[in-house]
Every structure is written in structure tokens, then in C-alpha cells.
Amino acid sequence: MNIRLAALNLLSIVFFVCLTMPKLAGQTTDTLSLTKESQHFCFYSTKTDIKVLDSLAITLENNYSRITNRLGIQIGKKINVKLFPDIKSFHGAIHYPDAPDWVVGSSIDDDLLMVSPLNPGSMHTYGSLMQVIVHEFVHIAVYYTWKDRGINALPNWLNEGYAQYEAGQISDYIRKAVKSSLTDKTPPTWSQLETASAMEFGQMNGYGLSVMIVEFLVDKYGIDKLVLLIKEPENIETIYGISKDILEKQWVQYIEAYQL
């Protein structure tokens, strides 16, 4: 695979979020049954996928306290994890039968749905699915911080950037790919990222850009302000003590100055 194609694929390692999707129709999960419980999660899978559940449970439990403590939340129930045996059945379950293969994980309210790492499809690997499950759990944790208000007011770039940041889905490779994709052109504005549909967001490199915005905010201003921003995005100028425009300009400079 040539470098350009590899970079494109990496940038496409993105995660469909469907917080506003309707609850699953019952029949789509009939083939899955409760096959494992851990301290904070209930796993539903086929018999074939039982062998991967220990690894998924360890991955989730290893990240659980860090994320819930960071956000200052307690989740008073076990989270359901529904593991689909292949891309096709997962896309059927999220009512998106024609979705591209990079759509492998989703959170619907406080249910976590994903494709089995044992059968990750053409765009993902076992390892990337192990990050996707943490990413989707971060969305659920953020959902709990917003539960009483409705999460729709949270900007996409903040929601997706934070989920990738906590799931460790940033690397020098991604940083370089984002930077080189912006050579000779200015990145989409934060407002453009905020108003894009889920598909447009993926197509405009929204995921790579978002995690770099979050990394910039954490590097320059610290994680505590970022957590505050997740809780009160409308107060961005008070939290950072400068206008949103200036903050965004600082981010563009951060990308331009990034040493490859």
C-alpha cells in the first residue's frame, strides 16, 4: 500500500457517532446474547465472539476509572456492550445498511455497539477496534455528564476530539497526515466542523482535525480547562480568557508550527 493511500486510510479511521439515532429495533440484536459481565459492563455477543470478550473487558475496565474520574461522574449501572459478528450486521443494527466500512462503532444513549475485533472489515484491524471500544465508552461517559441537558449542544469537534484523545487514537503519523493535508490550504473553521453532518465531518478530515484541536487545547491550557469546556462549551471565552477567534487562530498557528 503506498504512503498516500495509507495516510488516507488512517485519516479514515473514524467513528460514526449516532447519539441522536433511535433506539435499536429489538429483532436486530436477537442473535446476540448476554455472554459475559465485568465490574462495569455487560457484554452481548455471538458464541464465536466469546473468546474476545476477556480482552475487551480488560481494555474497558483499565480505562473506566480514569475517564469517569476525569469527568467527575458516576454511572450507576452496568453499560451494555453489543458486539456484532461482522460489519454488515452492525450496519443493519444502526439502521445504516450502506455505511462505509470505517463505520465500526457507535454509542446510542448509553449502549455501546461495535463490530467484533475478530472480524474488523476492510478499514480496521484488531488493534484499532480495541481503541474504538474505548472511544465509544468516552462518548457514553460524556453523555452521562450531559444527561440532564441533552448532548446536542456539544460541538462535534469537541466530542470526537476528546473521545480520540482519551482512546489514544493520535500518533505522529496522524499529526503528520493532518499537517500535510493542510499544506497550501487553511483548515476548515471550527464553525464549519460544528455544522457538518456526520458524513461531511468524516470527509473533511474532521476526526484528525478534532483530535489535534483537543491536543492543542490540552498542551497549551491543560486538561482541567478542557473538561470544563466539555461541560460548558458555551462558556469557551470565559474558560480560556480570550475570544474564540483568537483561540482558533492560535490553533492554526499550532498546526503550522508543528515540527514533522
Ligand SMILES: [Zn+2]
Ligand atoms: Zn466518536
